[in-house]
Amino acid sequence: MTTEPVLQAKTAGVPPGEASTGLSLAELKHLYRTMVRTRALDERGMNLQRQGRIAFYVPSTGQEAAHIGSAFALRADDWVFPSYREPGIALLRGAPVRELVLQLYGRDLGRTRGRQMPNHFAFADLHLVSISSPIGTQIVQATGCAMAMRARGRDQVAMTWFGDGATSSNDFHVGLNFAGVYRAPVVFFCQNNGWAITLPVDRQTASTTLAVKAKAYGLPGVRVDGNDVRAVVTAARDAVDRARAGGGPTLIEAVTYRMGPHSTSDDPRRYRTEAECETWARRDPLERLRHDLEGQGAWTQAQEDEVRAAARDEVNTAVAEAEAAPSPDPRDLFEEVYAELPWNLEEQRRGLLRPGGE
Amino acid sequence: MATLNLLQAVNDALFTEMRRDERVVVFGEDVARAGGVFRTTDGLLKEFGEARVFDTPLAESGIIGIGVGMALYGLRPVAEIQFLDFIYPGFDQIVNEAAKMRYRSGGQFTCPMVIRAPYGGGIRGGHYHSQSTEAYFAHTSGLKVVIPSTPADAKGLLAASIRDPDPVIFLEPKHLYRSARGEVPEGEHVEPLGRARLVRRGEHVTLVAWGAMVPVCERSAEEAATEGVQVEVLDLRSLVPLDVDALLASVARTGRLVVVHEAARTAGFGAEVSALVAERAIEYLEAPIYRVTGYDTPFPFALENDYLPTPARVLDAVRQAVRY
Numbered sequence: 001m002t003t004e005p006v007l008q009a010k011t012a013g014v015p016p017g018e019a020s021t022g023l024s025l026a027e028l029k030h031l032y033r034t035m036v037r038t039r040a041l042d043e044r045g046m047n048l049q050r051q052g053r054i055a056f057y058v059p060s061t062g063q064e065a066a067h068i069g070s071a072f073a074l075r076a077d078d079w080v081f082p083s084y085r086e087p088g089i090a091l092l093r094g095a096p097v098r099e100l101v102l103q104l105y106g107r108d109l110g111r112t113r114g115r116q117m118p119n120h121f122a123f124a125d126l127h128l129v130s131i132s133s134p135i136g137t138q139i140v141q142a143t144g145c146a147m148a149m150r151a152r153g154r155d156q157v158a159m160t161w162f163g164d165g166a167t168s169s170n171d172f173h174v175g176l177n178f179a180g181v182y183r184a185p186v187v188f189f190c191q192n193n194g195w196a197i198t199l200p201v202d203r204q205t206a207s208t209t210l211a212v213k214a215k216a217y218g219l220p221g222v223r224v225d226g227n228d229v230r231a232v233v234t235a236a237r238d239a240v241d242r243a244r245a246g247g248g249p250t251l252i253e254a255v256t257y258r259m260g261p262h263s264t265s266d267d268p269r270r271y272r273t274e275a276e277c278e279t280w281a282r283r284d285p286l287e288r289l290r291h292d293l294e295g296q297g298a299w300t301q302a303q304e305d306e307v308r309a310a311a312r313d314e315v316n317t318a319v320a321e322a323e324a325a326p327s328p329d330p331r332d333l334f335e336e337v338y339a340e341l342p343w344n345l346e347e348q349r350r351g352l353l354r355p356g357g358e
Numbered sequence: 359m360a361t362l363n364l365l366q367a368v369n370d371a372l373f374t375e376m377r378r379d380e381r382v383v384v385f386g387e388d389v390a391r392a393g394g395v396f397r398t399t400d401g402l403l404k405e406f407g408e409a410r411v412f413d414t415p416l417a418e419s420g421i422i423g424i425g426v427g428m429a430l431y432g433l434r435p436v437a438e439i440q441f442l443d444f445i446y447p448g449f450d451q452i453v454n455e456a457a458k459m460r461y462r463s464g465g466q467f468t469c470p471m472v473i474r475a476p477y478g479g480g481i482r483g484g485h486y487h488s489q490s491t492e493a494y495f496a497h498t499s500g501l502k503v504v505i506p507s508t509p510a511d512a513k514g515l516l517a518a519s520i521r522d523p524d525p526v527i528f529l530e531p532k533h534l535y536r537s538a539r540g541e542v543p544e545g546e547h548v549e550p551l552g553r554a555r556l557v558r559r560g561e562h563v564t565l566v567a568w569g570a571m572v573p574v575c576e577r578s579a580e581e582a583a584t585e586g587v588q589v590e591v592l593d594l595r596s597l598v599p600l601d602v603d604a605l606l607a608s609v610a611r612t613g614r615l616v617v618v619h620e621a622a623r624t625a626g627f628g629a630e631v632s633a634l635v636a637e638r639a640i641e642y643l644e645a646p647i648y649r650v651t652g653y654d655t656p657f658p659f660a661l662e663n664d665y666l667p668t669p670a671r672v673l674d675a676v677r678q679a680v681r682y
Contacts, residue, residue: 112463134454
């Protein structure tokens with residue numbers, strides 16, 4: 001992998017076969033299934049919000065190859081610091097869809113306990129760190145986590161995900177700078193989806209690419225076609241292997257596209273053209289991987305139908321369960337602010353639970 | 359027991375806790391090779407090596423942000439911010455990240471870290487080396503805010519903060535770094551958080567203070583005694599968690615309260631102390647609650663001594679309370 005950014009993202013599929021990426025057919029199929037499951041969750045999540053059944057949703061449609069392919073390069077004991085637009089990482093690492101859907105409903109009593117907006121997951125057993133809304137904060141945290149891994153003599157790696165907008169944030173610069181100085185085993189995975197809510201990437205930075213920003217911090221920066229899962233896995237594996245071997249951090253810019261809105265709270269028709277959306281719809285990463293598999297004679301319509309139906313069923317079952325699940329108990333409001341309940345919270349809890357409040 | 363000043367006591371606590379727990383790491387600007395601009399981290403690099411004691415690039419959000427990541431992973435980071443006045447680039451990582459990690463993850467992730475910062479005036483440091491902005495942090499759920507005023511407490515409270523399962527803002531009154539001297543227990547010494555220290559008993563007025571205002575209040579109390587007024591001085595030591603029982607008990611004894619802090623008056627922590635007493639102990643009050651504080655201005659350079667509460671200003675408030 002070159003340390004120079006490639007200026008033009010590769011948009012054609014790579015040649016078929018395993019040799020080009022080292023991905024077996026079974027692995028490609030697993031990636032495809034995970035991408036389909038993520039898409040199914042996404043479509044349902046958007047609808048649930050439109051129906052007023054959940055408060056909010058952040059779609060990842062169009063970015064499945066980028067975020068799932070990159071996470072595929074990691075081991076189970078590596079740590080992941082996603083943003084709110086990468087639900088497929090949780091699915092890939094083994095989170096049941098029901099847990100994600102319960103979170104969308106604020107009813108994931110064994111997890112975030114309804115304490116955060118939809119899409120702000122946390123799975124300690126998957127080393128998937130609690131997701132924040134402020135942009136970029138996880139970048140410097142991933143660096144710190146990676147420094148701790150090295151300090152403890154472990155061969156784990158941390159990977160963090162963020163969008164093109166985050167490359168303007170304080171924590172992007174600080175996180176890359178610290179990682180460069182300490183050669184921390186961290187991979188910075190930027191999903192350049194073209195838009196930070198309404199702002200196009202060419203108004204986000206005057207830089208020719210986002211990957212080139214790595215240069216200023218003394219790290220390799222690579223640019224990859226984020227809708228080509230093979231290319232993503234290859235770039236991510238290269239960076240992860242280098243980090244694990246003590247070669248330090250890498251910035252990867254995956255060029256992709258946010259096919260939906262930023263969230264259920266905005267309308268992309270107000271800031272981008274139909275033509276642009278159509279162009280990128282033709283580059284849909286799911287379609288591309290499916291064509292790839294079909295081209296190898298490894299995928300049939302029956303398999304396609306089965307995978308899609310299974311993904312839909314899985315989400316439907318999860319939705320039914322979440323709708324019947326209890327919301328948090330009011331007394332839960334006061335728990336886990338601190339390890340121990342201080343007197344003021346204890347008193348406020350008693351007030352809440354007493355009819356008439358204070 | 360050894361006689362130490364406050365910065366030696368901080369140093370002693372860091373040595374003791376680092377020897378006790380190999381997860382404790384210390385970092386910040388100029389803390390390793392130079393041992394800190396005030397020398398609170400002197401000698402740590404030599405004993406513990408650069409994996410556990412290291413200098414950082416100049417970015418407070420980075421210092422605190424990597425601390426959050428390290429704490430998530432299981433280390434016990436002790437991050438130094440060179441002056442409290444410089445902490446704001448890291449404010450987001452403190453109030454939105456470290457402080458909220460336990461709650462927002464449903465207890466799956468925690469952030470046991472200490473952020474140390476010298477704070478307060480009296481060193482001719484101007485606006486950017488003198489402020490007391492503890493109230494910002496005390497207002498934030500999920501944080502603890504600890505402020506020692508004696509060497510023994512500096513050691514004991516810092517040890518307790520490092521062992522605490524939640525993030526702690528540990529503010530060191532830099533004006534007292536060398537002037538405060540006292541007996542400090544050798545070896546491990548832990549002073550539990552959330553307990554005020556009764557500095558001096560008195561029956562007429564309660565003075566509540568923290569940090570560098572504690573010795574100011576002690577001098578006022580001595581002066582008041584010559585006028586026949588017995589002043590009680592309560593050092594809160596931690597604003598969060600707050601020892602409300604000690605506060606109310608003292609006011610119940612004296613019937614009069616003067617709160618003293620360096621920070622600007624409006625929405626300062628003195629307002630919280632006053633409100634708690636007004637809500638819970640108004641029947642004991644024989645006078646209004648008075649506040650002696652910094653002014654609602656930026657911290658001045660040339661007029662520092664006019665800005666900071668003095669024993670004379672505190673004594674005026676004590677007299678007002680007694681005469682009311």
